[in-house]
Amino acid sequence: MSKKNLKEIVYDSVLNSIYSSEYRANEIITETSLIQKYGYSKSPIREALTALCHEGVLKNIPRCGYQVIALTSEDVQKMLEYRMVLETGMLRLCFDTITEKQLLHLDELSSLCSKNTEDVMEHWIYNMDFHIALLSLGGNDYACTQLKSCMNMLWRAYAQLHWNKWSHYNIPADMKYHDLILDAIRQKRLEDAIHYLKEDLNDFGTSSS
Known part of the structure; x- marks a missing residue:
């Protein structure tokens, strides 16, 4: 099995945090908070968040962060x-x-x-x-x-x-x-x-x- 890159590590971690309700519906996640949490550069953090947006998990709110999309x-x-x-x-x-x-x-x-x-x-x-x-x-x-x-x-x-x-x-x-x-x-x-x-x-x- 190939080793995960930094983007994949962040992607999986954020998704699991949503699954476990660490991040709740409508909560805002910021790049800064994830950089501090993981100690990675902005690039893999942003790539992971962008991928989650494309999949309908998060919504990018300019100048604010990434909102966890609420499901009903x-x-x-x-x-x-x-x-x-x-x-x-x-x-x-x-x-x-x-x-x-x-x-x-x-x-x-x-x-x-x-x-x-x-x-x-x-x-x-x-x-x-x-x-x-x-x-x-x-x-x-x-x-x-x-x-x-x-x-x-x-x-x-x-x-x-x-x-x-x-x-x-x-x-x-x-x-x-x-x-x-x-x-x-x-x-x-x-x-x-x-x-x-x-x-x-x-x-x-x-x-x-």
Whole structure:
């Protein structure tokens, strides 16, 4: 694996700080504060912030700084509707060609999703890996890239909307549909697999309330 350059280090760090709610929605981040924090020159700091602006994470406000773009419950609903169409549609397309080897890999990912951990971000990454692997059975790399982007944005939205609920997040309960999806696929029950996938997506975040 290649070593990250300074821009990538700053980019990942700022993004993780948004995911962890260190930087809250609408908060202003300045180049000066990041230069002081990391001890790097202005160039990699600005490059990282510019990249985050291009991806819709930050908004450049001249003579002020970079504002963390706020996501709303309506944004979350639209992203979940998109995931519903994308993931169920792809499952229908590839259902008859799914192999036992592929299902065993998904079993492993599902087990990781249910493992005991207090790291909510680690859990979310396992969950994202499961859904991307399920979608990848359709052989469409573009769709997988779009799903990953959508799930990253959902994570950011959830961190903003429910930052005070992390300590009450019920990790194992949040993944209860994964095994049901895989069992239905093994038993060649397409509509049941689609049903459980929809339930899994509709269950987004409700285990924390």
